Amino acid sequence: MQIVRLGIIGLGNMGKGHIHYLVNGEVSGVEVTAVSDAIEANLAWAKEKLGDQVGLYLDPLKMMDSGLVDGVLIATPHFSHPELAIACFERGLHVLCEKPAGVYTKQVREMNEAGSKANVKFSMMYNQRTNPLYVKLKDMIDAGELGEIRRTNWIITNWYRSQSYYDSGTWRATWAGEGGGVLLNQDPHQLDLWQWTISMMPKRVRAFCYFGKHRNIEVEDDVTAFVEYENGATGVFVTTTGEAPGTNRLEISGDRGKVVIENNELTFWRLRVPEPEFNKEYKGGFGQPECWKCEIPVQGSYPDHKGITQNFVNAILFDEPLIAPGEEGIKGLMLSNAMLLSTWTDNWVDLPIDEELFYQHLQDRIANSSFQKEAVSK
Template identity: 75%
Template structure:
């Protein structure tokens, strides 16, 4: 194979953006050959803007069975991601899936099983993994520069959303339409980076989610979560869509100092001697290890969505290692599911979570959801 033929599933905001850079040949070794979209107005846009060489489909099964593609890029509603991916794998297609991996880990685990059985290349659109700030942070942690991680703290409150935003679609901020609020809609990238940069998942979570605290919505819009790790480290994750001005600050504390990512900079307060060694040898009263404030130089540019798509294509053509393996999509979702479940049960939640219990609670929320049926968000019949 010299060229990967890509089929686009979904032409909403994200799908349209992907289709544009593919049709402009901004991903080497890839060509957009087909689109599946059930909405007539979006199909008309595709007909006018993507050219005669791109086949258009309304029906998903006809699309997957057409033989017009080698892999698919899924940009459908959240609930549909796992089901659509599973069907693509069953048709022998490679898959690149938009975030989040799904709404609940039970369905995502089924997707991962199907991916493994297919032997196809499966990637997740975690484009923030191409951000040199976070790749450098991951390098500092994995190389041992920070020492053993002791505390993580991410305040991500710059997701401000007005009531008019939520009122723009009957599916928005509903359990039936999106399956959650700030955790599933705005925070998937941070939840992924939180565990990816330190290569460590918490062992248990205690969270406090507030539903419709700042806006007239039924899902969570304000969350504070405390986590514990196997090595004794602790962490805090704070997020909301109702705060202005907001903050985006990721802080890691380790045995050899502290790293902060904020305002596009990575700052390392580096200890000349590890805290543990200093504590064992120091005999004074109020001393502390010598510390250097280092502004870490960041090299490279964030390649974003195109970078992840290019990496997926390169993996198909040349076996290039994936930046964001699809199977890892369950990790960030596990964290958000745990936060909701902890709130619903008013208790600690161990990881991995009780997936059946979470599914049960979610279904109860869906039963009373106010999602408007005449503004169906889930348009793909699976």
């Protein structure tokens, strides 16, 4: 294979965005040969953008069976991601899936199982994994610069969304239309980075999600979660779409110092002596380890979506290791599912979560969703 023939399912904002950089030749070794969308106007747009040779399909399964594609980029609404990915796997097609992996881990686990049986490449569009800030942070932690992780804290509240944003579509911010709120729509990248950079998932979660707290919506728009890790470390995750001005600050503390990422800068407060060693030897009463503030140089470009797409293509053509393996999409989703389930049950939730219990709670809310009732009435 000299070039990857790519099909794109879903021509909303994300699907069209991917087409723009692909048409401009910003990713090598790939050509968009077919697209699928349920709206004919979007297919007409794609034909104008991509030319007369591109295959146009209202039915994504027909596109998969057309013989025109080697791989598929899925950029459809959240609920359909696992179903479409599984259909691709069954046909031996490579898959690059937009975030989130799905709405609930039960369906995503089925997707992962199907992917593991197929001899194809499967990647998630976790483009933030190409951000040099987080690449450097992960490198530092993996190298032991922070020592053992003791605390994580991410305040990510700069997702401001007005009521008019939610009112722009009846499916928006509904359980039936999107399956969740800020955790599922705005935070998938942060939830992924939260566990990816430290290579740890929590062992249990206690969360407080508020539904329609700041806006007239069904789903969560304000969340504070507390987590515990197996090694005794703790963490806090705070997010909302109703706060202005917002904050984006990630702080990770270890027994050798602390790292903060804020305002696109990475700062390392490095202890000259690890805290456990200092505590063991120090006899002076009040006192603390000597600390050096280090401005960490962060080098490299930020290829963003193009970087993940290029990596996906290179994985197919040259067996390059994937930056964001598709099976890892379940991790961030499990964190958001756990936060919702903790709120719904008013209790701690152990990880991995009870997937059947979460699914039952979600189905109850979908059944009473305004978008579901609207669909039934039609």
